[in-house]
Amino acid sequence: MQRLRRVAVAAMVAVLAATGVTACGGDDGEDGSGAKVLKLWHYEGANSAMGVAWDKAIEIFKQEHTGVEVRFERKAFEQIQQNAAMIINSSEGPDVMEYNKGNATAGLLSSQGLLTDLTAQATKRGWDKTLSPSLQTTARYDDKGVMGSGNWFGVPNYGEYVTVYYNKDLFTKYGVQVPTTLDEMTTAMDTFVGKGVTPLGTAGAEYPAGQLFYQLALARADRTFVDNYQLYKHPVDFHADPLSFGAETFADWVRKGYVSKDAASAKAEDMGTAFIAGKTPMIVSGSWWYGRFKDEIKFDWDTFLFPGNTLNAGSSGNIWVVPASSKAKDLAYDFIDITMRPEIQALIANNGGVPVAGDPAQVSDPKDRKLIEDFNKISAQDGLAFYPDWPVPGYYDVLVAGLQSLINQSKSPDQVLDAIAKPYQDGVAEIKRN
Template sequence: MQRLRRVAAAAVVAALAATGVTACGGDNGEDGSGAKVLKLWHYEGANSAMGIAWDKAIETFKAEHPGVEVRFERKAFEQIQQNAGMIINSSEGPDVMEYNKGNATAGLLSSQGLLTDLTDEATKRGWDKELSPSLQSTARYDDKGVMGSGKWYGVPNYGEYVMVYYNKDLFTKYGVKVPTTLAEMTAAMDTFVSKGVPPLGMAGAEYPAGQLFYQLALSKADRSFVDNYQLYKNPVDFHADPLKYGADTFAEWVRKGYVSKDSASLKAEDMGTTFISGKAPMIVSGSWWYGRFKSEIKFNWDTFLFPGNTLNAGSSGNIWVVPASSKAKNLAYDFIDITMRPEIQALIGNNGGVPVAGDPAKISDSKDRKLIENFNAISAQDGLAFYPDWPVPGYYDVLVSGFQSLINQSKSPDQVLDAIAKPYQDGVAEIKRG
């Protein structure tokens, strides 16, 4: 999930001071006393699937590198996101770090020479064999920082994708079957509307609306569209399908009452808590909700893939990167490699995450197994289409504004397409100019 932030350069000074990390000198992670050190940062919660798995990876690393001190720090997402460029270009930075994937983040740092080229390690350690082409897209960047080709600058360990979460109790109560086509899904939503139940939870003030638009567009898209839209292979016509279909259908869903006009001002958290409370039959959103739903929901619920789509919004999760300034690169490579091992990948899966190299047979819970099997099916057919706000910096806010206007019906689909087309085209032109 792309979450771009901007911060004044002055804030970096405070962020660096807040880390409290002593700079390391020398090669191979050696500090002033001669002891080997690996400095590692990530921003996953201690009880999250990735946090649990990476704690185990640290434990394994320590056992296999008895002379190495691991200096791990858990950072806030925003702290790394906002200040990464300046932090990793200083002596205060880590040797290996979780970082956000995409052109405007990892791609930008790679183009500035701030990240280590991992291509040889990816080949030597087999990461290039374990990751599907669409997962590799977020690991590889060209000399302009555009993802999808070029050198490896990161390694993803988990995945994420957009699906439909549904309330099984409400489906049973109203005699609705799980849809397998888009036509069946609209019929299901017609049933709920006829009973006075808004069928689809939504949030217009944040990412969910743009992701629904993208899922609808992807129902009429192929891989060439994704390559054009995300990787700038060819120009994109916003007033032709599949984008026109996505906007027109979204507007139709609002008119038919599938999406409430009141949701224009709601945030993703509002949508999630509405589903948790049992009030929404369905939401279209990502696997990042799965662990929370599993722990908080009291009714019967499940998931299904967006019906009829072969392409779905999704990607690898965030990636491990090795700053060019790292003094312990070989140790960093060893740690990344441990996170790709079957036992670590299984830990991600057994705690509600989506491992990129996991074996579903090693996952004990049937619902967790389904989450991973669906991801593997999408990934195997090169069906991960990334996210609608990824192509250019600042595009997230453009999409939020556009689809709020579609939900509250202050703009027509054509007007919204006009509003989101120009920033995209201007941003792509800027990136191509380098």
């Protein structure tokens, strides 16, 4: 992999030279006229929790760095995702930018030498103390670009996690209590089914079904499993717990009518809009829905953590990275540090986001406060287990196909586990070979 990546970098440099775009370095942060400049890119919406908070961080940065011009550009997610390597190695690139966490993105660029090692800054500025071990996983990458160990190449300042959204009005109507264990969850769903109501919305055509399967597996998992599955510490047996429990329980929930067979063709948006319309008692999905639900839902609703789990799907949000070609690295470090301050973390929290260092006492809205408290609880117990499709390239599509087969009952749990095991094992073997 290292040899191939060096060849890829050489080819990219050749493309840059051919197009007249040249790489540059240095830390003076000056443009051609000698003025000090910080070029900053991210792809969050202006009215999103992160967009609001980072606008304030830019304002503070300007106040504290008189004479420095901040050139902020909001980029499309796909623009950065598809062209990051070429862009950040050119004179047109930013000094600091938001980028996707994970092996195939930040990990790949770090292994190619395109990102600045932030380890010394993490220690100096206390980021290593602020972020829990599971949050640090997506900040650190080894020399092969595999997350979880090695040096710091990014810094997250917000988080995300999978939780259960529920319609309080429907729970009241049918006399259902909020469950605190998996057994109580099945009892609650039995009550809804008995009243002719499908209790749990999901989406087989996209990520939600995979996350539900993973949450069920995590009910029988520990950190050793997560490290083996996500970080390749030891081989994973797909026909043993916790993965077998996840597949068998998921299939059982479909047979019992907890999940509609029609969900096999549903997309995440279908699941979300059905919940917004008040048609679904519960969905299991990410904190990224929270802000939209808060804006659009007219009935009484709330959230609870997947009952009984100490591990939950989730991770840091995307990360701030400093390209190796940055001309203003010290300024970039200062900006990242500002986004970790209490006032910026509070802005994220009070606008429906999940700060990595948020103080619930500083959050005015009770629902917002609960969102932060639940995340802090998971993070404090090292309970972020990342996402089921992360381990190897292309695994998202493998899981979607497998879970659709469970929902429409075209394959048994054992057959689905066979189908998702081989691509995982082949992918891990390829990574380890290189």
